[in-house]
Every structure is written in structure tokens, then in C-alpha cells.
Amino acid sequence: MRARDTVAIPPPPGPQQPEGQYPPPGTPPYPHAPYPQGAAPQGPFPHGAAPQGPYQQAPYPGPYQPWGQGYSPYNRPVPFNGLAIAALVLGILCFLPAVGLVLGIVALVQIKRRGERGKGMAVAGMVMSSIGVVLLALTVATGGARDFWEGFESAAGDSGGSAFSLEVGECFDTMSGSLKGLAFDVDEVPCKGEHDAEVFADLTMDEGDYPGDDELADAADQRCYLMRNTYAMDSWAVPGDVAVYSFTPTEQSWRGGDRKVSCLFGNNDEGGSLTGSLRNDQLTLDxxxxxxxxxxxxxxxxxxxxxxxxxxxxxxxxxxxxxxxxxxxxxxxxxxxxxxxxxxxxxxxxxxxxxxxxxxxxxxxxxxxxxxxxxxxxxxxxxxxxxxxxxxxxxxxxxxxxxxxxxxxxxxxxxxxxxxxxxxxx
Missing domain, CATH: 1.20.1440 (de novo design (two linked rop proteins))
Structure with missing residues (x-):
């Protein structure tokens, strides 16, 4: 069988090889100097050996250069390191600062080995995560974490004094429809429509140890009862099914400093409601x-x-x-x-x-x-x-x-x- 002739295809024109300046056809695939007249070599060079005597290898004098690594019509930018991005996000959010610090360190090692981008993000994430670690250590050392958790428990177990804010003149519905027992939240509604209660006063209980649920409720009811006519000055306009209620602190919120009591008008019946505001004071009277x-x-x-x-x-x-x-x-x-x-x-x-x-x-x-x-x-x-x-x-x-x-x-x-x-x- 005859061997087919192989034709070398020159590289396409590009930034590093201007069109029309490739080596002429027939040029050996490696650079060389022109042979002196009459001194052509006798046969091919031995594999891996250089020509002897006057035949010295030299770069081709034309503008041809080998392709560089950066040239390719399909070239893509160097990617960012994923761990560097994660370290920066954790640092900004101050979430799991120790993890963010470790990810930043690992990202720097990978960036150096792989040649990826993102060194600045990794460093920034490490710095912010380091600050977060220091703040976390200070919080634990000074008891801040304990105070935060106790405050959370207090808010979760509060009966109205701290878990939600009630203002005088507001009307609302409770989640359970009752003004007795614990209340974790209320829905404010217009007083002109039906509602479970209307706030007519608020007061602050005296400092001291928690007096107990029943004792606190009795003291709050008595003080609220005395204040009812400051909000509903015309007692004749108060319907016969209206009663005085109060929202008081729980033992947990009391320990956190809560002393607020909200005085309420509600219906005598457990599932009853009120309609219209009972307010008649200096703000509404002539x-x-x-x-x-x-x-x-x-x-x-x-x-x-x-x-x-x-x-x-x-x-x-x-x-x-x-x-x-x-x-x-x-x-x-x-x-x-x-x-x-x-x-x-x-x-x-x-x-x-x-x-x-x-x-x-x-x-x-x-x-x-x-x-x-x-x-x-x-x-x-x-x-x-x-x-x-x-x-x-x-x-x-x-x-x-x-x-x-x-x-x-x-x-x-x-x-x-x-x-x-x-x-x-x-």
C-alpha cells in the first residue's frame, strides 16, 4: 500500500500570527537557518541530533511565532473559587463565623494551587468572620447569650405586657376569642365594628418580687376599675354587658422587668363581643x-x-x-x-x-x-x-x-x- 502524503495545515490567522506571514510551504516543521550553497545535508538528521559543522539551528527570520496559551477562539476567563464566595457571604451575614474563617483559609490554598480568582473575597470573608468570632466570644463571656435566650423565653410566654404593645383607645380581637388565660398576640381591629376588647388605660405595677398570678390579677383589676371612668366618663353610656379586664405580666416577663398592665373593656360573656367605642373623655366630648x-x-x-x-x-x-x-x-x-x-x-x-x-x-x-x-x-x-x-x-x-x-x-x-x-x- 502506498502511504498518503501528509499536508501540514498552518494555524489560522490571529492576533499572534498576522494573516499572510506564515512560513512558506515546504518549510521544515522546526526553525532552521538556510543551508549554505552546496552544503545541503546528506540525508535526514538523526533523531534528536543537531546538524554538524556549519549547520547551526536558528529561529526562522519571519514573523511566525508559536501559538501562545492565551490564544483560542474558545478561550474562557479563569473561574472564581467557590469557597471564596462562600467565605465572603458568611462573613457579611456574620453567620457561623468560624466556618467562614475556615472556608477562607481553604479557598486561599485552592486559589494558589489552581490559579483561580477570588483571593480578595476570601481575605474579606476571613476578616469579617474573624470579627464575628471575637464578638461571639465576648457575648458568651459576658453572659449576653443567656440574656438573649431569657428575653426570648420572656416574650414567648408573656400575656400581653411585653409580647405585644397595646395602646389606649385601641380595639382588638384575641387569637382565642377570650380575655382569660394567656395571650401571645392580638389583632387590632376598628372600634366601630365588633371586637373582643377596648383598651381604656395602662398602668405600671410597683417594683418587687413577683406577687403571684392571682395576687397580681386582683391588684390590677382593682386599679383598672378605679380608672374606668377616666376613659368612659359617661357611665350611663356604658352597656350593661361590659366588664373590666386586664392584661398583666407573666412571672417570666416580670423577671425581665415588665411591669405594664393594660386595662380593658370586654363583654361579661365568655364568647361575647363589643360594638363601637366606649370612649367619652376630653378628646371626644364638647x-x-x-x-x-x-x-x-x-x-x-x-x-x-x-x-x-x-x-x-x-x-x-x-x-x-x-x-x-x-x-x-x-x-x-x-x-x-x-x-x-x-x-x-x-x-x-x-x-x-x-x-x-x-x-x-x-x-x-x-x-x-x-x-x-x-x-x-x-x-x-x-x-x-x-x-x-x-x-x-x-x-x-x-x-x-x-x-x-x-x-x-x-x-x-x-x-x-x-x-x-x-x-x-x-
Whole structure:
């Protein structure tokens, strides 16, 4: 068989070999110097041997150069090292700083061996991860991790004081639909629609050891009850199914410094709800309404100071002292109420009411001077009749306030005291 001639294909033109400047056909595949005339070699060179005598090897004088490593129509950039990228991400996020530091070190070794890119990212990741390691060590040494975990537990177990924020005037629904037991979160809703509760006050309990669940709840309820009329000044406008509730700190949140109590209006029924806001205070009342209700609140507070003894005979001196205080408050309001300039249609009813307050104050004064329980009871009953709720309806109507007296105890679950008159037995 005949061997086929092999034809050498020159490399394509490119940046390193300008077109048209390749060695001429027939040139040996290695550089050489031209033979002197008449001194052509006798046969091929021995394999691996150089020509002898005057035949010395020299570079081809033309512009041809061997292909360089960088030339190729399919050349791609050197890739980034994956561990360097991971080290930088962990360093920025400060997540698992020790891992980020190790990845940065390994990345530098791989980059040097493989010739990859990403040295700057690896170094940056190592620096930020090193800072994270130092901060983590300081946190552990100073107890910061423990404080963080205790704070997390406190928030998770809180009953409303710290786990979520409640502002006065907000209405909300609980996740369970109940205002009893633990509450981890609430959904704020518009007060004009149905809702589980409305926040009417917040207060701060005294410092000290945790008093216990029941003791804290009782103390919070008592203080909230006393504050109910500062938000719902017109107790007549409070429906009969409304009760006072409170959100108090848990033992865990108490240890974390939580002392906040939120006072709430809710429904007496476990699954009941409220509709519309109960707020009527200086922010929602006009000046005439506010002036009248402020006077009524002062009288209510005085009447609420009735002694705990069920019978007058059991604490005559206490009842007499109470009657003296009520007399002073009524006299003060009888003088001060007309000083406010009421609208024309309300001025006359208010003046008539002030006269009743003045006469009632005199009867309370006589009760305070009574020598026995019977005399006290006689003046006490006359005094109450002069300020009984029905005598204020005309004034309330003129002022645009509620005109239906609440049931005994007033204001449903909230109680109003004063304008009904306290109930005592002689």
C-alpha cells in the first residue's frame, strides 16, 4: 500500500500570527537557518541530533511565532473559587463565623494551587468572620447569650405586657376569642365594628418580687376599675354587658422587668363581643359635656368612699366622716358648676341641678353631725333623694348625653356608684 502524503495545515490567522506571514510551504516543521550553497545535508538528521559543522539551528527570520496559551477562539476567563464566595457571604451575614474563617483559609490554598480568582473575597470573608468570632466570644463571656435566650423565653410566654404593645383607645380581637388565660398576640381591629376588647388605660405595677398570678390579677383589676371612668366618663353610656379586664405580666416577663398592665373593656360573656367605642373623655366630648361629667365624676368618687361596714351602727364614726366628705364635695360642685358658661338650652337645667346639689350638701352635713344611727339615716335618705339619677335626666338631655340611668351598680360590669347612690342598710 502506498502511504498518503501528509499536508501540514498552518494555524489560522490571529492576533499572534498576522494573516499572510506564515512560513512558506515546504518549510521544515522546526526553525532552521538556510543551508549554505552546496552544503545541503546528506540525508535526514538523526533523531534528536543537531546538524554538524556549519549547520547551526536558528529561529526562522519571519514573523511566525508559536501559538501562545492565551490564544483560542474558545478561550474562557479563569473561574472564581467557590469557597471564596462562600467565605465572603458568611462573613457579611456574620453567620457561623468560624466556618467562614475556615472556608477562607481553604479557598486561599485552592486559589494558589489552581490559579483561580477570588483571593480578595476570601481575605474579606476571613476578616469579617474573624470579627464575628471575637464578638461571639465576648457575648458568651459576658453572659449576653443567656440574656438573649431569657428575653426570648420572656416574650414567648408573656400575656400581653411585653409580647405585644397595646395602646389606649385601641380595639382588638384575641387569637382565642377570650380575655382569660394567656395571650401571645392580638389583632387590632376598628372600634366601630365588633371586637373582643377596648383598651381604656395602662398602668405600671410597683417594683418587687413577683406577687403571684392571682395576687397580681386582683391588684390590677382593682386599679383598672378605679380608672374606668377616666376613659368612659359617661357611665350611663356604658352597656350593661361590659366588664373590666386586664392584661398583666407573666412571672417570666416580670423577671425581665415588665411591669405594664393594660386595662380593658370586654363583654361579661365568655364568647361575647363589643360594638363601637366606649370612649367619652376630653378628646371626644364638647366643653359643656366635659364640664358636667367632670363634676359628676367628683361626686361619684366621693360616694364610692362609703365605709365597708354593712350597718351604720357598726361604724357610725366612719359613716359620719364619709358624710362630711360628701357634703364638702357637693358644696364645691354646687358653686363651681354654674361658673362654666353652658349653652343657652343647657344653662337653666344645670342651674336647677346646682341648687339640688347645694341642698343635698346641707343634708349630708347634718348626717355628719348626727348623734346616732337613726338621725344619720334620716338625713342621709333626704340627701340621696336630692341627687338621685332621675333628677339629672333633663340636664343630660340638654347636653346630648345618655338619658337612661344604669341598673344598680351602674354601667353594667363597670359600676358607676355615685349617681345611683350607694346602697346601705340602717
Amino acid at each position: 366643653p359643656d359635656q366635659y364640664s358636667y361629667l367632670s363634676s359628676a365624676a367628683a361626686i361619684d368618687n366621693a360616694l364610692d368612699g362609703i365605709p365597708e361596714a354593712e350597718y351604720i351602727d357598726d361604724d357610725l364614726s366612719g359613716y359620719k366622716e364619709w358624710a362630711g366628705h360628701v357634703s364638702e364635695v357637693l358644696a364645691w360642685e354646687a358653686d363651681g358648676l354654674p361658673e362654666h358658661r353652658f349653652a343657652a338650652d343647657a344653662a337653666k337645667p344645670v342651674a336647677a341641678l346646682a341648687k339640688d346639689l347645694e341642698r343635698s350638701a346641707k343634708e349630708w352635713e347634718k348626717a355628719a353631725d348626727a348623734s346616732d344611727a337613726d338621725t344619720f339615716s334620716e338625713h342621709y335618705e333626704k340627701a340621696l333623694k336630692l341627687i338621685e339619677p332621675e333628677r339629672t335626666v333633663t340636664t343630660r338631655k340638654a347636653l346630648g348625653l345618655a338619658t337612661t340611668p344604669p341598673a344598680y351598680g351602674g354601667g353594667g360590669g363597670t359600676g358607676s356608684g355615685g349617681e345611683d347612690g350607694p346602697g346601705i342598710e340602717v
